[in-house]
Amino acid sequence: xxxxxxxxxxxxxxxxxxxxxxxxxxxxxxxxxxxxxxxxxxxxxxxxxxxxxxxxxxxxxxxxxxxxxxxxxxxxxxxxxxxxxxxxxxxxxxxxxxxxxxxxxxxxxxxxxxxxxxxxxxxxxxxxxxxxxxxxxxxxxxxxxxxxxxxxxxxxxxxxxxxxxxxxxxxxxxxxxxxxxxxxxxxxxxxxxxxxxxxxxxxxxxxxxxxxxxxxxxxxxxxxxxxxxxxxxxxxxxxxxxxxxxxxxxxxxxxxxxxxxxxxxxxxxxxxxxxxxxxxxxxxxxxxxxxxxxxxxxxxxxxxxxxxxxxxxxxxxxxxxxxxxxxxxxxxxxxxxxxxxxxxxxxxxxxxxxxxxxxxxxxxxxxxxxxxxxxxxxxxxxxxxxxxxxxxxxxxxxxxxxxxxxxxxxxxxxxxxxxxxxx
Amino acid sequence: xxxxxxxxxxxxxxxxxxxxxxxxxxxxxxxxxxxxxxxxxxxxxxxxxxxxxxxxxxxxxxxxxxxxxxxxxxxxxxxxxxxxxxxxxxxxxxxxxxxxxxxxxxxxxxxxxxxxxxxxxxxxxxxxxxxxxxxxxxxxxxxxxxxxxxxxxxxxxxxxxxxxxxxxxxxxxxxxxxxxxxxxxxxxxxxxxxxxxxxxxxxxxxxxxxxxxxxxxxxxxxxxxxxxxxxxxxxxxxxxxxxxxxxxxxxxxxxxxxxxxxxxxxxxxxxxxxxxxxxxxxxxxxxxxxxxxxxxxxxxxxxxxxxxxxxxxxxxxxxxxxxxxxxxxxxxxxxxxxxxxxxxxxxxxxxxxxxxxxxxxxxxxxxxxxxxxxxxxxxxxx
Numbered sequence: 062x063x064x065x066x067x068x069x070x071x072x073x074x075x076x077x078x079x080x081x082x083x084x085x086x087x088x089x090x091x092x093x094x095x096x097x098x099x100x101x102x103x104x105x106x107x108x109x110x111x112x113x114x115x116x117x118x119x120x121x122x123x124x125x126x127x128x129x130x131x132x133x134x135x136x137x138x139x140x141x142x143x144x145x146x147x148x149x150x151x152x153x154x155x156x157x158x159x160x161x162x163x164x165x166x167x168x169x170x171x172x173x174x175x176x177x178x179x180x181x182x183x184x185x186x187x188x189x190x191x192x193x194x195x196x197x198x199x200x201x202x203x204x205x206x207x208x209x210x211x212x213x214x215x216x217x218x219x220x221x222x223x224x225x226x227x228x229x230x231x232x233x234x235x236x237x238x239x240x241x242x243x244x245x246x247x248x249x250x251x252x253x254x255x256x257x258x259x260x261x262x263x264x265x266x267x268x269x270x271x272x273x274x275x276x277x278x279x280x281x282x283x284x285x286x287x288x289x290x291x292x293x294x295x296x297x298x299x300x301x302x303x304x305x306x307x308x309x310x311x312x313x314x315x316x317x318x319x320x321x322x323x324x325x326x327x328x329x330x331x332x333x334x335x336x337x338x339x340x341x342x343x344x345x346x347x348x349x350x351x352x353x354x355x356x357x358x359x360x361x362x363x364x365x366x367x368x369x370x371x372x373x374x375x376x377x378x379x380x381x382x383x384x385x386x387x388x389x390x391x392x393x394x395x396x397x398x399x400x401x402x403x404x405x406x407x408x409x410x411x412x413x414x415x416x417x418x419x420x421x422x423x424x425x426x427x428x429x430x431x432x433x434x435x436x437x438x439x440x441x442x443x444x445x446x447x448x449x450x451x452x453x454x455x456x457x458x459x460x461x462x463x464x465x466x467x468x469x470x471x472x473x474x475x476x477x478x479x480x481x482x483x484x
Numbered sequence: 485x486x487x488x489x490x491x492x493x494x495x496x497x498x499x500x501x502x503x504x505x506x507x508x509x510x511x512x513x514x515x516x517x518x519x520x521x522x523x524x525x526x527x528x529x530x531x532x533x534x535x536x537x538x539x540x541x542x543x544x545x546x547x548x549x550x551x552x553x554x555x556x557x558x559x560x561x562x563x564x565x566x567x568x569x570x571x572x573x574x575x576x577x578x579x580x581x582x583x584x585x586x587x588x589x590x591x592x593x594x595x596x597x598x599x600x601x602x603x604x605x606x607x608x609x610x611x612x613x614x615x616x617x618x619x620x621x622x623x624x625x626x627x628x629x630x631x632x633x634x635x636x637x638x639x640x641x642x643x644x645x646x647x648x649x650x651x652x653x654x655x656x657x658x659x660x661x662x663x664x665x666x667x668x669x670x671x672x673x674x675x676x677x678x679x680x681x682x683x684x685x686x687x688x689x690x691x692x693x694x695x696x697x698x699x700x701x702x703x704x705x706x707x708x709x710x711x712x713x714x715x716x717x718x719x720x721x722x723x724x725x726x727x728x729x730x731x732x733x734x735x736x737x738x739x740x741x742x743x744x745x746x747x748x749x750x751x752x753x754x755x756x757x758x759x760x761x762x763x764x765x766x767x768x769x770x771x772x773x774x775x776x777x778x779x780x781x782x783x784x785x786x787x788x789x790x791x792x793x794x795x796x797x798x799x800x801x802x803x804x805x806x807x808x809x810x811x812x813x814x815x816x817x818x819x820x821x822x823x824x825x826x827x828x829x830x831x832x833x834x835x836x837x838x839x840x841x842x843x844x845x846x847x848x849x850x851x852x853x854x855x856x857x858x859x860x861x862x863x864x865x866x
Binding site: 136139140142143144147154 | 494495496497500527563564649
């Protein structure tokens with residue numbers, strides 16, 4: 062690189078260059094391009110017009126060097142201007158690029174946010190599904206327990222049934238035997254009025270007269286007790302229907318009564334509220350082809366819900382089927398009606414109560430799985446859903462609910478009288 | 485014998501620039517040049533420059549074009565500069581020809597231009613250099629025209645002309661003419677030795693897919709799905725100019741690169757690229773750092789030198805990509821630095837940043853059209 066190029070070029074305009082280099086008034090700005098000689102300066106002109114110092118400079122080629130220096134500066138100037146323009150263009154390009162990328166980044170961020178919301182929603186749905194599955198699992202376990210309980214109940218009932226049967230049978234015989242023995246003693250008393258002193262003393266000790274009166278009452282109460290036990294055993298066996306899981310003809314009324322028997326303790330006035338009255342209006346029904354045990358489960362669900370509804374509130378409705386007390390106030394009432402349709406092909410079972418009416422929004426969801434209005438831990442929301450499945454899917458019937466302040470709440474079960482097995 | 489000289493000027497003034505370039509060439513020349521390659525920024529007065537060259541070297545077989553950046557052994561990497569490479573030889577023939585209005589029928593017009601050049605050579609061509617138009621037609625179709633004329637053993641090397649990423653109008657040079665929508669060719673025959681190599685530095689990644697629907701440079705389906713889904717499946721939300729794919733033609737284990745040009749249809753999911761993609765090709769996304777991209781230069785240059793069949797080449801030619809320059813940014817200057825560091829630093833060389841590079845993927849293979857690829861070429865004589 063020449064000494065000229067190594068020095069830092071000062072960016073001067075042509076006018077400034079010509080002014081700074083012109084020491085003579087005759088040396089004006091000229092075309093300094095290498096291809097064209099100075100227009101108005103020739104060696105002769107210069108020697109005539111220039112002072113001696115410039116003449117000397119010309120002889121040494123100083124002007125040529127200056128011209129070269131100027132050309133180099135001008136070139137540098139052009140290059141710098143070009144690079145400046147290039148830098149400006151690059152800057153504009155980078156700014157545009159930045160805007161595009163920023164816009165893309167914002168879009169990506171928004172989409173990520175949407176995706177996150179969607180994921181959270183999905184997560185929530187999964188959690189809900191998991192919760193429902195767990196509740197289903199609980200219910201299934203419960204059902205399994207109920208099933209096992211049913212087996213136990215059936216087994217216990219069967220075991221109790223035998224001894225209670227021979228107690229029940231022997232009580233009559235014991236009663237007859239005792240009657241004969243007492244008659245015999247009375248004959249002895251009649252024909253031998255003067256008894257030995259020991260006999261008299263014994264009669265007094267055991268209070269023979271009272272004993273004779275009381276022993277028959279005792280046997281009577283034993284008869285009542287054993288009858289009661291037999292009824293309970295029969296109810297348990299009827300309810301569990303464990304021995305009758307096939308699709309076969311069954312007496313619906315027996316199922317309803319056995320269910321009521323099991324719920325007896327909840328109907329009583331036990332300090333939790335007034336006693337719940339049961340009004341039964343049973344029609345003349347023939348045996349119905351059904352899964353009797355499953356139907357009993359449906360009756361249990363609906364009757365339990367009715368009892369719970371009546372216990373939850375004391376605002377019992379006054380309807381045409383409600384029982385009134387002496388003051389004319391409505392009492393908690395559950396009514397059960399059974400009817401055979403006019404065409405004799407459909408059995409209709411209505412279970413109603415005069416509890417607080419069910420709002421329409423709730424009524425629309427009654428048969429939804431897991432839907433419940435009860436507090437946490439008080440209900441799984443599967444009872445009516447399962448009942449619906451049993452009536453509709455297993456028995457090709459219908460299950461509907463109506464509720465109003467005039468008529469109370471009624472669940473109506475319609476089942477075909479004769480249907481092939483629904484399995 | 486092959487004598488090659490290079491002149492390179494960064495003076496923005498056209499007159500000064502060509503004078504500078506010609507002076508540099510003349511200072512090194514020992515013979516009269518037969519052919520030349522002119523590479524120029526878009527802002528110059530190209531008519532003036534071409535006239536000056538032909539005035540200085542009458543009858544020279546000259547081709548060239550505008551660029552997105554220039555490089556040479558004289559001034560390394562420059563933008564807004566002028567480069568002239570001149571070829572002198574007494575046993576190598578050089579013939580320049582041109583196909584004009586190439587977009588009307590790229591295959592046929594290019595084929596004709598090649599046939600014209602071939603017909604003027606007294607022996608079979610050894611090399612075809614070309615700097616065709618980039619914006620008005622498909623580079624792949626131009627290449628197809630050349631393939632139809634030339635034997636598959638004749639390497640076709642070069643790059644399409646650029647205009648500093650304005651994508652508005654590029655120019656091609658043929659003899660004294662400044663043209664557009666043309667394909668200039670410089671064909672060489674005789675005692676010529678050539679070594680070349682391509683490399684890009686990108687690394688294929690992810691599961692490959694098969695192109696099931698494409699029209700030219702617009703890709704509609706990969707494995708029956710919109711390509712937008714293909715890139716979204718790999719974590720890329722939007723196809724941008726950074727969206728690149730390795731393309732494996734059916735039955736070929738070598739691949740070339742295709743770069744998206746930023747245009748896509750959100751409705752159909754189609755993506756447009758800078759060059760055509762063949763149907764049934766296998767495609768894969770690629771990744772790289774700037775370090776990887778620069779490392780490719782060393783590999784390309786070393787391989788080209790190894791493939792050069794002679795002892796010592798007489799000249800080097802480099803064709804790089806405008807997008808590479810964009811990606812490398814302030815490190816773009818390192819491309820020519822690395823290349824010249826590998827070869828003999830006194831070897832005259834030049835090159836430019838193109839809108840699409842042309843070279844075979846393998847020695848003796850057929851030339852392919854590339855995006856974002858660095859091509860090294862070494863020329864010499866026995």
